[in-house]
Amino acid sequence: MNSSRRTFLKSAGLASASLLASLNGFSAKKAPVILLRSSWQTVNIGDIGHTPGVLTLLEKYLPTASVRLWPSDVGDGVDELIRQRFPKLTIAKAPEEVKQAFAECDFLLHGSGASLVAGKDVDRWRKETGKPYGIYGITFSVTRDGDDSKALSKASALDIDILSNARFVFFRDTVSLGVAKQNGVTCPVMEFGPDGAFAVDLHNDPLAKDFLKEHSLEDGKFLCVIPRQRYTPYWEIPAKKRAFDPQRNARNEEMREHDIAPLREAITAVVRQTPMKILIVPEDETQVKLGKTMLYDPLPEDVKAKVVLRDRYWLTDEAISTYVRSAGLFGLEMHSPIMCIGNGVPAIVCRFSEQTSKGIMWRDIGLGDWLFDMDNEKDVAGIVPAVLAMAKDPKAAKLKIKKAQQFVRERQRETMEILKKNLNA
Template sequence: MIKKTNHQGRREFLKTSAAMAISLSIPLSGFTDKKTPVIILRSSWQTVNIGDIGHTPGVLALLEKYIPQAQVRLWPSDVGNGVEQMLAKRFPKVEIIKTDADRKRAMSEADFMLHGSGPSLVARATLEEWAKTGKPYGVYGITFPGVYGTPEQAKKASPKDVELLNNARFAFFRDSVSLNLAKEIGVKCPIMEFGPDGAFAVDVKDDESAIRFLKEHDLQEGRFLCVIPRYRYTPWWKIPSKNRTIENDKDAINQKMKEHDNGPIRDAIVAVIRQTSMKVLICPEDETQMEIGKEMLYDKLPEDVKSRVVLREKYWLTDQAVSTYIRSAGLFGLEMHSPIMCVGNGIPATVGRFAEQTSKGLMWKDIGLGDWLFDMDVPGDVSAITPAVLAIAKDPKTAKKKALKARDFVIKRQRETMEIVKKNLYS
């Protein structure tokens, strides 16, 4: 990975901002004069990952803030495991589409469909169905095309996806690599821009549960860092609700690379404990990570370090996680959406990524945090993890200023992209 200098990054931001300003001036023909337009948000892909859960409350919060007059109906894939209750508590006015009758009524009554953030055009089948109505739709904050692997493999986008994007009113991509690839393979949507992942706007909280947990483990506000481990491939076969058989080829890679990837994260934990007064909380982003957190991080720590490290042994929902993150001094590790939710709330966070992943992690460069992005397949990046984490732990105020600067850029883009959504609503 080639790290860009601050000056190079600034020049890229200026170019990007200029292009965005042009798009905001494009005349957009709205499609309704209703005082209360109806928007379907197609989102909520699964509940075994707090990041996938987080897409939905993030975009709902943006719609509530920037288009408060709209009636929003959520068309989810999964809101089980307590997620529906969490959403209803924060967004009591949002109707959740549950039955075939609900879907039929929504298809008839809604004016616009917004495809929420995700790893790809997840709900392509729903968009195809919606497109037959002749009513407009847009795409908000996806990675494209969502193929894991090499750049050449990533170019193999479905022709149907290209067609759906071409016919969208706008398409916002959550990383510039996806945006550039879409242009390269011939996507010609009227408005195509970088648009932050919806999870940046998450504001669901469960302060009561978070505070109780922190008190139980003597984790004081601003005096601990969070850390998240992971395998190269999410082992879905370990999650009972997924009902999947083991994928032996992916499991073999996971077992081969788990020390290579998590060892440097463990080294950073040791450095933080031995060189600062901070404590560390090992926590999960998905249901499989409590196991690897114990095996590869906690159990392998030196005994003198373990006394100030807490292992969270149970999965949690997005609201409790956010309420914990905002009380920490920062987060590091090998995940993406917990860092997104941290930075969206002004909390420092680093990201570790792998060759097997999509391009989503590169959004950290897009928002000005390139030196907090580490490619685990590049030795120079790996060796930079501990110094970066130590810098956050030793100088939290400076790290927070950096996180707030990135957050401000994200908020600016959220406002601009929502203005485009709004312009597409009203005739």
């Protein structure tokens, strides 16, 4: 065979292989590998929810990407929960596994959280690898002086530098976005981006159904309610090994009745004026006791007859399977409402200054009239009427959240498109 014929056959073979690859939807470029830094703790179903939410978005919008999870805590059954939903996921826990992930991954994605939670780890990533990174759905640490528009940053110079050098930063509330700009963050893409927990689709229907049946709660005929204190008393959770904080405890004691009494009033109004029942649930471990002492125990006997107290903590999958069978949720927490809206369930948010600006996301997604500031007595007075309206007209409540849900989903798509462009680049 002469050389010209060999050259022709080689060229033809390469062309055929290229055409075949194209026809089969393959690319010569390696599929991207993403390192997700997330999973902050397991004592709160919202902190659990951040991770499966972002993983669900990656699965939906970047199906060819491979993902490694670098968690802080996936104990207490959360590891199994995540692996069951995402069987192909690699979880890097040990130092050698993290080191391997640094070598294999092309991009680090810092997941949703109350702040730049793992800023030091992002800094380590950029110094050791020189590879790109992005921040997805955080609140930028702020304090308030009574006016959210005048929020002040507490962020360190390191945080500002990390944010400025990210490929993108998505803030889960627009107050945080404004604070970042005020503090000189210069990231080329800074936008509102929904908390990752909006996308959680975990379910545990058997557990939820059994509990509801045991307590005679029928689908669509009960509301869920969650209490909260100004500061989570982590010192009450043995696994957290936190020292007692007298200052925070004093603030909790000072505001506990003020903050939780309107929820009791709403429970009483719903029970006495509608056919709805009430289910008291926790978002973190400390709220099981709080629900009993501050919501259930003080209720009048006629009201108690239609109120169920969940007397143990649960995981995110059972919680969502319960929420989707309810007519809605109200209370002083943030992430159960987030997961409700993501799953088509109405949710009313009550917030206070100690929670930073994250609650403002309700205004950002178009549910501002379901956002109540506990530091504003005019707002506090509106809680009972809003909850009662939700209970009296569940269909209208569901219609009310449709636009917000659509807005969140569109932003999820747009933010994932920005991540995809950075991976391709």
